[in-house]
Amino acid sequence: MPPSRSAAPDGQRDRPGFVLLTSHWLTRLGLVLVITAICTWLFFLPAGHSEHGGENPYRGLVVYLILPSVFALGLVLGVIGVFAGRKRIRDRLAAGTLNSATAVRGLIVFLAVTLAGNLLIGSQASYRAIQYLETPQFCGGVCHSERPEFVAHRDSNHASVACAECHVAPGQAGWIQSKMNGTRQLWQEITNTYERPCPPALASGRLVPSRETCEHCHWAQKIVATRLLLIPSYAEDERNTVSYTVLLMLVGGTRMQGIHNAHFAGGYEIRYAASDAMRETIPWVERRNTRTGETQTYLADGTKADQAAGLDKHTMQCVDCHNRPTHDFLLPGRALDRALALGRIPNTLPFVKKEGLALLKADYASNAEAAWKIPEAIAAYYAKGYPQIAAERPADVAAAGKAIAAVYDRNVFLDQKVTWGTYANNLGHVDFPGCFRCHDGSHETSDKKHAINQDCSSCHEVLAQDEESPAILKKLGVWDHIEAMKSR
Ligand code: HEC
Ligand code: HEC
Ligand code: HEC
Ligand code: HEC
Ligand code: HEC
Numbered sequence: 001m002p003p004s005r006s007a008a009p010d011g012q013r014d015r016p017g018f019v020l021l022t023s024h025w026l027t028r029l030g031l032v033l034v035i036t037a038i039c040t041w042l043f044f045l046p047a048g049h050s051e052h053g054g055e056n057p058y059r060g061l062v063v064y065l066i067l068p069s070v071f072a073l074g075l076v077l078g079v080i081g082v083f084a085g086r087k088r089i090r091d092r093l094a095a096g097t098l099n100s101a102t103a104v105r106g107l108i109v110f111l112a113v114t115l116a117g118n119l120l121i122g123s124q125a126s127y128r129a130i131q132y133l134e135t136p137q138f139c140g141g142v143c144h145s146e147r148p149e150f151v152a153h154r155d156s157n158h159a160s161v162a163c164a165e166c167h168v169a170p171g172q173a174g175w176i177q178s179k180m181n182g183t184r185q186l187w188q189e190i191t192n193t194y195e196r197p198c199p200p201a202l203a204s205g206r207l208v209p210s211r212e213t214c215e216h217c218h219w220a221q222k223i224v225a226t227r228l229l230l231i232p233s234y235a236e237d238e239r240n241t242v243s244y245t246v247l248l249m250l251v252g253g254t255r256m257q258g259i260h261n262a263h264f265a266g267g268y269e270i271r272y273a274a275s276d277a278m279r280e281t282i283p284w285v286e287r288r289n290t291r292t293g294e295t296q297t298y299l300a301d302g303t304k305a306d307q308a309a310g311l312d313k314h315t316m317q318c319v320d321c322h323n324r325p326t327h328d329f330l331l332p333g334r335a336l337d338r339a340l341a342l343g344r345i346p347n348t349l350p351f352v353k354k355e356g357l358a359l360l361k362a363d364y365a366s367n368a369e370a371a372w373k374i375p376e377a378i379a380a381y382y383a384k385g386y387p388q389i390a391a392e393r394p395a396d397v398a399a400a401g402k403a404i405a406a407v408y409d410r411n412v413f414l415d416q417k418v419t420w421g422t423y424a425n426n427l428g429h430v431d432f433p434g435c436f437r438c439h440d441g442s443h444e445t446s447d448k449k450h451a452i453n454q455d456c457s458s459c460h461e462v463l464a465q466d467e468e469s470p471a472i473l474k475k476l477g478v479w480d481h482i483e484a485m486k487s488r
Pocket of ligand 3: 210218219222224249259263316317319427
């Protein structure tokens with residue numbers, strides 16, 4: 001007579017949960033992974049959830065991505081192990097050492113507990129993971145390829161606007177698209193196969209249209225009217241003589257004449273075709289009245305209509321002018337002028353602009369080398385040429401060296417092949433072609449009657465150009481403030 005299941009003496013029964021969890025090596029491995037993940041997670045938790053500031057980017061990677069993945073893997077292995085070990089379990093059931101009712105109850109309890117654990121950790125982790133994936137720390141802190149953009153962003157008027165606000169289209173589709181791009185980038189990062197320098201997002205066709213990003217916070221309808229720009233520049237003479245350019249920008253708005261109005265006034269749409277990926281050369285421009293359907297086409301001097309026909313057409317949007325609202329990389333002269341104007345470099349050190357410029361333009365093997373060579377060269381320059389200054393103002397000399405090295409580190413990223421001028425800023429026409437890609441006077445209608453306007457005063461009133469003490473600033477009553485700031 002086969003032993004009835006209930007007949008097995010209590011002492012010989014296995015604990016059912018124990019049998020399930022130890023019946024196969026995969027289950028045992030899964031268990032180890034789950035426990036390790038939970039313990040590590042508990043260990044990391046008290047370090048705080050701050051998404052901002054100087055948090056180590058790798059901490060987020062571990063807490064929000066790696067640990068939950070290990071946890072989930074452990075559970076999956078556990079289930080596979082139970083499945084793979086089902087024969088052994090069945091044997092024990094048959095042998096009567098295991099009570100099937102208790103085993104099933106044990107299994108249900110086990111599944112309920114792990115499911116609850118999974119939901120708790122999973123929902124917490126995935127919520128945090130999603131938040132974390134949107135932070136600048138993840139976007140720019142983990143990927144070396146994005147370091148230049150990360151550094152520039154931190155130093156811009158958009159520092160508190162998350163990367164995703166400008167780079168991810170709203171809604172689920174945009175989110176999924178961005179995570180697919182992110183996965184590809186992560187793979188390129190791991191295998192070290194990403195492009196250097198990283199191509200501008202407009203050039204690679206990956207930039208989300210401005211309408212879905214910029215225009216959530218800004219809008220062309222806003223009446224800006226005018227903006228007064230004061231641009232200081234320092235000469236390369238002994239005194240670092242400062243002069244000012246004063247521009248009154250005629251920004252306008254869609255309901256007011258001006259720059260924004262000219263490109264976005266109700267019913268008008270401007271399209272253009274570029275012959276290079278960076279959109280630097282624009283042979284074809286069209287302005288269309290969407291209400292009447294009337295179009296005006298401008299061709300650059302020497303372009304034939306059929307040459308432009310095969311090129312991709314782009315509808316003009318905010319980022320065609322404001323392409324560097326947050327990742328602005330300056331040319332060396334401008335970057336130094338800014339550091340001098342902000343007082344980071346003491347402008348009373350003789351020839352500091354000239355020396356700084358030469359050092360910024362020199363060749364270095366790495367950013368790390370520039371970081372010590374530049375301060376050393378500045379110290380050596382004053383020790384040799386101006387020993388009295390070197391002796392009396394060592395703090396100023398050191399500050400200048402440090403600040404010039406910081407200017408280098410803010411704009412040049414040798415490991416990413418980003419150097420002076422790699423990324424053009426299209427808002428202007430002095431450092432890069434910018435507005436003059438179209439407004440160069442050579443883009444004409446076929447009857448030659450009309451050219452895209454190059455009249456200086458259609459975009460701005462040049463109130464002063466490179467003047468040491470512009471009369472206009474005195475008239476506006478701001479000169480005293482500027483003098484006071486200079487003497488500080
Ligand atoms: C205010 C909007 C805005 C924010 C915020 C922003 N970006 Fe960008 N980003 C842009 C625009 C516009 C471009 C396209 C520049 C071009 O094509 O000339 C761009 C381009 C890039 C590029 C391509 C390389 C380049 O310089 O063109 C990378 C990489 C990048 N951004 C990363 C980031 C990271 C990382 C963050 C967050 C730390 C971030 N961006 C935040 C607007 C933004
Ligand atoms: C999440 C909101 C947000 C988004 C998205 C955003 N901005 Fe801004 N932007 C701001 C804030 C905040 C400021 C700072 C306001 C100020 O300076 O008064 C600003 C300032 C600006 C300025 C003036 C600052 C200056 O340096 O003169 C420009 C131009 C600008 N943004 C363009 C853009 C463009 C172009 C985009 C899209 C690529 C964009 N912004 C996306 C919030 C945003
Ligand atoms: C044809 C080029 C061009 C286009 C296209 C353009 N802008 Fe501007 N925008 C300018 C110029 C030039 C200025 C003045 C820059 C300055 O003062 O430094 C300006 C100034 C601004 C400012 C700062 C003024 C303020 O509000 O204080 C914002 C914000 C701005 N633009 C947003 C936008 C948005 C949003 C779009 C897209 C709807 C857009 N711009 C499209 C050229 C353009
Ligand atoms: C892709 C080509 C293109 C670019 C780039 C471009 N514009 Fe224009 N812009 C046009 C066209 C087309 C018109 C309409 C034709 C005209 O009125 O001359 C126009 C008209 C204007 C006008 C009105 C001129 C008038 O006669 O009243 C202003 C002002 C202007 N743009 C400013 C700018 C500024 C500032 C920039 C750079 C930040 C810029 N544009 C960049 C194509 C462009
Ligand atoms: C299509 C519009 C447009 C036209 C035409 C134009 N400018 Fe400008 N200009 C700009 C913009 C935009 C800036 C950059 C403003 C900024 O820095 O934000 C600029 C900047 C400047 C600056 C400042 C340079 C600096 O040091 O940063 C000077 C000087 C200047 N323009 C002179 C002129 C003169 C002279 C003409 C006529 C030959 C002219 N511009 C025609 C749009 C225009």
